[in-house]
Amino acid sequence: MSVRNKLDISAYFVVGPENTKGRPVVPIIQDAVEGGFxxxxIRSKTVSARELIQLTHRASEVIAQAGKSDTVALLVDDRLDVVLAARKQGIKVDGIHVGQxxxxxEVCREYLGDDSIVGLxxxxxxxxxxxxxxxxxxxxxxxxxxxxxxxTKPDCGLNLDGKVITRSFDDIAKLAKLSPIPVVVGGGVKLADIPxxxxxxxxxxxxxxAVSEADNPKLEAAKLVDTWKSHTPLKR
Structure with missing residues (x-):
């Protein structure tokens, strides 16, 4: 069964080399996976396609070593070429996330197939x-x-007039009600926001x-996940 059929976006970690305060990315990915994400x-606007493929490969290995290849989804941001090249090399990548x-x-779906995850x-x-x-x-x-x-992403929430629109909790609750598919929310989210x-x-x-720059990424990851679980009893 593909991960798409049991996709869990409850605790979703986005990371690339520019997000770790100069520290190696792979150990932080390992911390997030072990912490329960x-x-x-995998997202980077600065490294080459080859480096992204390598990082995706290492992330896939981390997930496999944790015994979570069937439950933790591995996606690449934006780069359909990287996903296809990684798969060609036998790397398990579950899908892609794209912006507007x-x-x-529909192009992502055509190239990646029905078993893949496509987030927007x-x-x-x-x-x-x-x-x-x-x-x-x-x-x-x-x-x-x-x-x-x-x-981390200064253009997140950028409106047509060039201003950033942040979302209130009321907005987000409305979004959850209206959306016909699952919704994951971020943008500057800290532990205090989770409840x-x-x-x-x-x-x-x-x-x-919140994880990639934390002094102890594994501890911070576990706190975020545990706090989320404790405040969503119906979704646990």
Whole structure:
């Protein structure tokens, strides 16, 4: 059975070499997986395709060594070429996450097949109308946010007028109700946000720096996951 059939986006970690304060990425990925994260996205706008493939390979090995290849999804941000090249080399990659201005989801689906996960960043502009009317037949989940402005992705939540729109917990609760598919929310999310975020009814949270820049990434990952679980008893 493919990971797509039992996709768990409750604890979603996004990471690349530019997010770790100069520390090696792979041990931090290992910390996140061991800390209980259920979905991993490799994202970098600075390294070469070859480096991304290598990092994806190492991440896949970390997940396999933890015995979680069937339960922890491994995705690559934006780079369909990297996913295809990695698979050609026999690396287990479960899918891709794309933004509204990246490769169209139907192209990703055509090349990656029905067993793959395709995630899409929800449109900031006219968000609620978009969520209600979007064709979700090709995608598995929406990524939404930001909850707070974030230096990790300064263009997250950028509106047509160039201003960043952050989302209140009320907005997020409304989003959870309207969306026909699962929603994962991030953007500057910290441990203190998790209880309230869990109560909005969304399917998960995503973080970058809360784990990748933590002094003890494994401890921070476990705290985030445990706090989420303790505030979403119906989804545990």
């Amino acid at each position: 259920t979905c991993l996205q 201005s990246d490769i169209p989801v 960043s929800a449109r900031t502009h006219e968000l609620f109308e978009y969520i209600k009317t979007a064709d979700v037949s090709q995608i598995d989940y929406f990524g939404a946010g930001p909850l707070h402005e974030t230096k 309230q975020l869990a109560e909005t009814g969304v399917d998960g949270f995503f973080v970058v720096s």
